[in-house]
Amino acid sequence: MKIAIPAKGQDITSPFEQRFGRTRWFIVVDADSRDWKAYSNDTNMQAVQGAGIQTAQRLADLAVDTVISANVGPKAFRTLKAAGIRIFMGTADTVEQALTLFQEGRFPEASDANVESHWV
Amino acid sequence: MKKRFNIAIASGKGGTGKTTVAVNLAVVLADLGKCVQYLDCDVEEPNGHIFLKPDITSRSAVTVSIPEVNEEKCNGCGVCASICEYKAIAVIKDKVLIFPELCHSCGACSLLCPEDALVEVDNEVGELETGESQGIRFAQGRLNIGQIAAPAVIKAVKEAAQDCDIVILDCPPGTSCNVIEAVKDADLVILVTEPTPFGLNDLYLAVEMTKALAKPFGVIINRYDIGDDEVINYCNRENIDIFMKIPDDRRIAEAYARGDLVIKSNEWLNELFASLWDRIRIYLEKVSADHNGDFEKRKTEAGT
Numbered sequence: 287m288k289i290a291i292p293a294k295g296q297d298i299t300s301p302f303e304q305r306f307g308r309t310r311w312f313i314v315v316d317a318d319s320r321d322w323k324a325y326s327n328d329t330n331m332q333a334v335q336g337a338g339i340q341t342a343q344r345l346a347d348l349a350v351d352t353v354i355s356a357n358v359g360p361k362a363f364r365t366l367k368a369a370g371i372r373i374f375m376g377t378a379d380t381v382e383q384a385l386t387l388f389q390e391g392r393f394p395e396a397s398d399a400n401v402e403s404h405w406v
Numbered sequence: 407m408k409k410r411f412n413i414a415i416a417s418g419k420g421g422t423g424k425t426t427v428a429v430n431l432a433v434v435l436a437d438l439g440k441c442v443q444y445l446d447c448d449v450e451e452p453n454g455h456i457f458l459k460p461d462i463t464s465r466s467a468v469t470v471s472i473p474e475v476n477e478e479k480c481n482g483c484g485v486c487a488s489i490c491e492y493k494a495i496a497v498i499k500d501k502v503l504i505f506p507e508l509c510h511s512c513g514a515c516s517l518l519c520p521e522d523a524l525v526e527v528d529n530e531v532g533e534l535e536t537g538e539s540q541g542i543r544f545a546q547g548r549l550n551i552g553q554i555a556a557p558a559v560i561k562a563v564k565e566a567a568q569d570c571d572i573v574i575l576d577c578p579p580g581t582s583c584n585v586i587e588a589v590k591d592a593d594l595v596i597l598v599t600e601p602t603p604f605g606l607n608d609l610y611l612a613v614e615m616t617k618a619l620a621k622p623f624g625v626i627i628n629r630y631d632i633g634d635d636e637v638i639n640y641c642n643r644e645n646i647d648i649f650m651k652i653p654d655d656r657r658i659a660e661a662y663a664r665g666d667l668v669i670k671s672n673e674w675l676n677e678l679f680a681s682l683w684d685r686i687r688i689y690l691e692k693v694s695a696d697h698n699g700d701f702e703k704r705k706t707e708a709g710t
Contacts, residue, residue, distance in 0.1 A: 336493025343496045368498040
């Protein structure tokens with residue numbers, strides 16, 4: 287299982303980011319080995335529109351199969367679903383804590399977007 | 407078709423009185439015997455109809471082109487997603503996802519698809535209504551809820567203009583693409599503002615936009631006796647013509663609140679708006695004289 291978690295910094299101990307499409311970083315963790323790597327999301331963070339779609343596309347290209355996010359909009363949701371990526375909704379102080387809470391089964395799986403679109 | 411004179415009524419700030427000026431000017435001009443076309447280009451909130459009370463004789467859908475994928479032809483190469491400037495297409499697991507609400511209808515994806523797998527289809531974004539109000543030709547656009555393609559609807563409204571002497575374009579507020587679409591064919595722009603810090607800030611933005619479009623323009627100050635003198639100081643400093651000053655008068659507010667034309671409820675306002683037309687004509691003569699002056703000067707410089 288390859289899990290992507292939005293982060294405010296490029297470390298597993300970095301603060302958890304509440305936004306999905308416009309997060310600055312993603313920490314992608316291998317659930318079995320707990321190896322992780324940080325990926326910059328700068329390009330999509332500054333996108334005029336479609337940040338959620340592009341971010342979802344990027345995660346699909348990275349062969350991520352699970353996303354933990356506090357919020358996900360309708361277009362990102364549709365793209366993640368098309369990619370077969372499962373979305374678990376929750377929030378935490380740090381990326382590491384989010385991972386632990388997720389692995390304890392504390393985050394429910396999203397069945398729909400939980401926030402409105404926010405195009406310009 | 408003879409040349410129509412297009413007057414755009416715009417503003418930076420919303421709620422300064424664009425529609426009040428536009429509908430009353432339209433009626434004053436019609437009363438003077440002009441053939442007038444009123445276009446409500448404020449397609450997110452068209453409200454000129456409240457005052458002109460037109461008989462709507464025709465309604466039609468406004469559509470834009472959006473791509474649709476033929477899955478039998480598509481091989482998931484991703485060219486469409488990579489060239490979409492507006493990120494309206496994603497290709498996930500060889501499957502094309504299209505997001506119509508982000509599409510700007512440029513047509514690049516269907517043009518450049520190597521498999522010819524994208525076709526353009528019509529997507530309804532709004533409605534165009536045309537009719538007549540006491541001799542004034544009327545057209546308004548209405549953007550559908552949830553749509554963002556306002557310029558397409560504004561374009562349809564402008565194309566609905568009939569043969570006449572003067573076209574009044576009642577513009578949306580601000581300086582966005584929507585306003586540019588409404589203003590770009592204007593022969594004259596009237597910026598309506600109010601004498602407040604907000605009014606001044608947004609007037610400044612609207613003036614910069616109008617100058618960038620190289621349009622002749624002047625200002626109307628609504629409720630000129632409230633607020634401060636900064637708008638007038640700014641206009642004087644920048645040599646901007648003030649076409650009219652409308653007082654903060656309860657009778658205007660009452661007529662407006664009833665959905666009446668202020669010129670029909672108060673004779674002095676009728677005279678004020680009639681004098682606006684005189685003021686505009688004086689300004690246009692001045693502008694045209696300046697242009698001819700420039701021309702004479704250039705001719706001299708060129709030694710002809």
